[in-house]
Amino acid sequence: MIKAEIITIGDEILYGQITDTNTQWISAELDKIGIKTVRKSSVGDTEEAILDIFSEASQRANVVIVTGGLGPTKDDITKKTFCKFFDAELVVHPQALADVTAFFNKRGRELTGINLGQAEIPSNATFIQNTMGTAPGMWFEHNGVVFISMPGVPFEMKGMMDLTILPKLKDHFKTPVIFHKVIRTIGIGESYLAEMIESWEDNLPCNIKLAYLPSMGNVKLRLTGIGENSDVIENQIESEFAKIYPTIQEYIYGYGNDEIEEVVGRLLIDKKQTVSVAESCTGGYLAHQFTKVSGSSAYFMGGITSYDNTVKINQLGVKPETLDTFGAVSEETVREMSQNVRKLLGTTYGLATSGVAGPNGGTPEKPVGTVWIAIATENQTITRKLTLGGFREQNIHLTSINILNLLRKLCL
Amino acid sequence: MIKAEIITIGDEILYGQITDTNTQWISAELDKIGIKTVRKSSVGDTEEAILDIFSEASQRANVVIVTGGLGPTKDDITKKTFCKFFDAELVVHPQALADVTAFFNKRGRELTGINLGQAEIPSNATFIQNTMGTAPGMWFEHNGVVFISMPGVPFEMKGMMDLTILPKLKDHFKTPVIFHKVIRTIGIGESYLAEMIESWEDNLPCNIKLAYLPSMGNVKLRLTGIGENSDVIENQIESEFAKIYPTIQEYIYGYGNDEIEEVVGRLLIDKKQTVSVAESCTGGYLAHQFTKVSGSSAYFMGGITSYDNTVKINQLGVKPETLDTFGAVSEETVREMSQNVRKLLGTTYGLATSGVAGPNGGTPEKPVGTVWIAIATENQTITRKLTLGGFREQNIHLTSINILNLLRKLCL
Numbered sequence: 015m016i017k018a019e020i021i022t023i024g025d026e027i028l029y030g031q032i033t034d035t036n037t038q039w040i041s042a043e044l045d046k047i048g049i050k051t052v053r054k055s056s057v058g059d060t061e062e063a064i065l066d067i068f069s070e071a072s073q074r075a076n077v078v079i080v081t082g083g084l085g086p087t088k089d090d091i092t093k094k095t096f097c098k099f100f101d102a103e104l105v106v107h108p109q110a111l112a113d114v115t116a117f118f119n120k121r122g123r124e125l126t127g128i129n130l131g132q133a134e135i136p137s138n139a140t141f142i143q144n145t146m147g148t149a150p151g152m153w154f155e156h157n158g159v160v161f162i163s164m165p166g167v168p169f170e171m172k173g174m175m176d177l178t179i180l181p182k183l184k185d186h187f188k189t190p191v192i193f194h195k196v197i198r199t200i201g202i203g204e205s206y207l208a209e210m211i212e213s214w215e216d217n218l219p220c221n222i223k224l225a226y227l228p229s230m231g232n233v234k235l236r237l238t239g240i241g242e243n244s245d246v247i248e249n250q251i252e253s254e255f256a257k258i259y260p261t262i263q264e265y266i267y268g269y270g271n272d273e274i275e276e277v278v279g280r281l282l283i284d285k286k287q288t289v290s291v292a293e294s295c296t297g298g299y300l301a302h303q304f305t306k307v308s309g310s311s312a313y314f315m316g317g318i319t320s321y322d323n324t325v326k327i328n329q330l331g332v333k334p335e336t337l338d339t340f341g342a343v344s345e346e347t348v349r350e351m352s353q354n355v356r357k358l359l360g361t362t363y364g365l366a367t368s369g370v371a372g373p374n375g376g377t378p379e380k381p382v383g384t385v386w387i388a389i390a391t392e393n394q395t396i397t398r399k400l401t402l403g404g405f406r407e408q409n410i411h412l413t414s415i416n417i418l419n420l421l422r423k424l425c426l
Numbered sequence: 427m428i429k430a431e432i433i434t435i436g437d438e439i440l441y442g443q444i445t446d447t448n449t450q451w452i453s454a455e456l457d458k459i460g461i462k463t464v465r466k467s468s469v470g471d472t473e474e475a476i477l478d479i480f481s482e483a484s485q486r487a488n489v490v491i492v493t494g495g496l497g498p499t500k501d502d503i504t505k506k507t508f509c510k511f512f513d514a515e516l517v518v519h520p521q522a523l524a525d526v527t528a529f530f531n532k533r534g535r536e537l538t539g540i541n542l543g544q545a546e547i548p549s550n551a552t553f554i555q556n557t558m559g560t561a562p563g564m565w566f567e568h569n570g571v572v573f574i575s576m577p578g579v580p581f582e583m584k585g586m587m588d589l590t591i592l593p594k595l596k597d598h599f600k601t602p603v604i605f606h607k608v609i610r611t612i613g614i615g616e617s618y619l620a621e622m623i624e625s626w627e628d629n630l631p632c633n634i635k636l637a638y639l640p641s642m643g644n645v646k647l648r649l650t651g652i653g654e655n656s657d658v659i660e661n662q663i664e665s666e667f668a669k670i671y672p673t674i675q676e677y678i679y680g681y682g683n684d685e686i687e688e689v690v691g692r693l694l695i696d697k698k699q700t701v702s703v704a705e706s707c708t709g710g711y712l713a714h715q716f717t718k719v720s721g722s723s724a725y726f727m728g729g730i731t732s733y734d735n736t737v738k739i740n741q742l743g744v745k746p747e748t749l750d751t752f753g754a755v756s757e758e759t760v761r762e763m764s765q766n767v768r769k770l771l772g773t774t775y776g777l778a779t780s781g782v783a784g785p786n787g788g789t790p791e792k793p794v795g796t797v798w799i800a801i802a803t804e805n806q807t808i809t810r811k812l813t814l815g816g817f818r819e820q821n822i823h824l825t826s827i828n829i830l831n832l833l834r835k836l837c838l
Contacts (some may be wrong), residue, residue: 297714
């Protein structure tokens with residue numbers, strides 16, 4: 015197994031002033047070519063910290079990928095520190111000089127001394143072209159370990175990886191094949207799911223691993239297989255998955271990168287159906303879940319956010335008696351909301367939410383987290399009561415996920 | 427100087443399948459109380475990797491903060507590995523048991539064996555309550571080094587940090603007195619702001635530092651003073667801020683943790699005014715910005731998400747001729763939308779958005795990122811054209827921020 019370590023250099027990442035998106039992207043790309051990341055680290059712009067992590071990483075990994083610290087200013091010391099680590103010296107690289115000169119010429123800017131330094135690389139480095147910026151990448155081989163250095167600017171790093179480094183890594187290392195299958199579930203907690211499939215998990219072949227990836231309102235199962243032939247592993251994973259599929263089928267809403275709102279959108283497009291929403295407790299968030307998907311105008315007509323009861327009555331036509339008798343958070347109210355929004359906007363489905371999002375506004379009968387949802391179609395209106403927790407943002411999010419999943423089941 | 431290391435445990439982070447947002451947040455919080463992060467690391471769910479990083483980190487840092495690997499399933503081994511590292515054993519903690527039982531009871535769900543394990547913590551751990559989930563946090567002291575273990579779920583981790591761990595760290599390490607003042611601006615880019623206040627920044631006393639914290643649509647300035655007496659530092663920072671206030675006043679919308687939607691909400695409450703929204707391109711997101719604030723029902727009446735033109739005509743009463751002549755994305759359309767939603771819902775202000783959110787749907791005259799916004803009052807309707815970029819999510823977010831800031835100025 016080829017092991018990688020990814021190192022990010024920069025005070026601004028260490029102190030939390032900027033978000034590091036490089037590390038996740040690099041590890042996902044390495045994973046695809048069968049190189050396993052075994053550790054990720056961030057250190058600051060100090061020589062001691064950088065030397066320490068270089069020497070540690072080179073003892074654990076076959077390839078060490080470093081981003082950051084290649085800028086022209088004084089606080090960027092990665093290149094100098096590589097020289098010290100390899101006992102090398104900085105030399106001007108002709109292609110790097112040509113590139114940085116062309117970069118400035120093209121922008122009509124003068125090449126100053128500080129930027130000329132960008133053309134220098136350690137004497138033992140293989141130059142890697144940066145087609146999107148001025149700091150070159152570098153490839154080193156040292157005591158059997160590959161070191162790669164790239165700038166921290168995400169699009170420059172990605173360009174280098176795609177164009178040069180990933181192909182070069184594939185070529186350099188004889189890598190095993192890794193295959194992932196991600197199964198996305200809704201409506202069942204991680205621990206219940208785990209109990210349900212425990213004996214299956216225990217009997218998985220040793221080259222297949224299972225991971226649970228829970229996030230708010232859903233749990234992803236990831237099967238990872240390692241081997242030498244991608245077809246063989248894929249077939250093996252699919253046949254293992256087939257054994258458990260009937261047991262968990264009702265909770266599966268998608269695979270891979272599918273989001274629930276995208277899955278629902280595709281179903282609605284397939285069936286040429288449309289949807290409208292009448293929101294109280296979700297207050298626009300449910301409409302946003304639909305409309306954040308590009309192309310949603312094909313099935314999402316619109317909605318009414320009836321936060322105040324006057325809007326429930328005047329815009330949605332909910333009967334004042336219903337609100338008086340049962341209250342805004344009630345089965346009867348969401349039933350009328352869903353039916354009326356469906357009729358008003360002329361859609362296949364009408365969705366409605368009403369609940370106590372919290373943190374205030376709860377009563378003994380309707381504590382915070384009490385939510386009613388409804389979906390009206392031409393022939394029926396389905397309602398559900400949800401009992402959620404005490405957190406406003408969560409309650410809004412979970413209500414949306416629940417009604418989207420209910421709609422998904424209706425669309426199937 | 428108190429040094430911290432932050433460790434993330436989990437294969438899903440190592441392989442790049444989920445984004446780690448915890449590490450950045452934790453390091454930024456530590457920075458605020460004067461604890462300096464010296465390294466960040468991620469390792470997988472394997473005992474050897476976890477033991478290695480624990481022992482390395484404990485030699486470099488005064489406090490080691492660990493997140494992840496506390497779920498109830500088999501792949502989560504952090505707790506067991508802590509036991510091995512400290513030579514401790516897992517014991518049921520009475521408060522943890524009471525909490526996990528209450529958590530399940532409240533949701534009407536059965537407490538199964540696998541979840542009972544959540545009530546166990548290593549015998550040498552100090553229990554830290556998780557008010558938002560079932561996995562307890564833990565505080566260890568070992569050879570003079572503090573170890574902290576928290577679940578990887580961001581809102582559970584943040585709840586624990588705010589409520590227990592940050593105060594406990596301040597107390598334990600007797601950190602120096604640090605005072606922060608965060609000034610929040612909208613409507614000016616980082617580099618323009620920096621140029622505008624350059625000479626003031628250069629002349630700040632050496633115990634006061636300035637940081638620029640840009641995020642989508644706004645820039646925060648953070649002044650940090652270090653000293654021995656909090657009143658002295660606070661006064662010093664306020665007097666420095668007073669020098670620059672007149673220059674940047676027009677861009678300031680709030681301080682500290684103020685969000686634009688909260689600032690607007692407070693203004694509306696103060697003036698006893700109300701608001702309604704008619705959304706096209708923001709598709710419910712603007713309503714959600716209002717309603718995610720607890721107590722927003724005092725001023726937010728509701729809205730109409732008129733995604734389809736039929737909804738603009740039927741529910742909002744936009745004239746078909748307006749749509750035919752000028753198109754949905756036009757000053758004339760948002761003007762009618764804002765005026766009509768204001769009248770229909772009987773509010774002080776009516777807000778409207780319409781634009782090409784992208785990534786598709788642009789034309790030469792109205793490219794992706796073209797957005798019109800409007801605010802109607804009893805006496806006037808104000809409109810603005812925004813020229814945004816090519817990214818759907820960003821365009822939706824920036825449109826909301828822009829109209830909220832326009833409303834803020836009107837409310838002043």
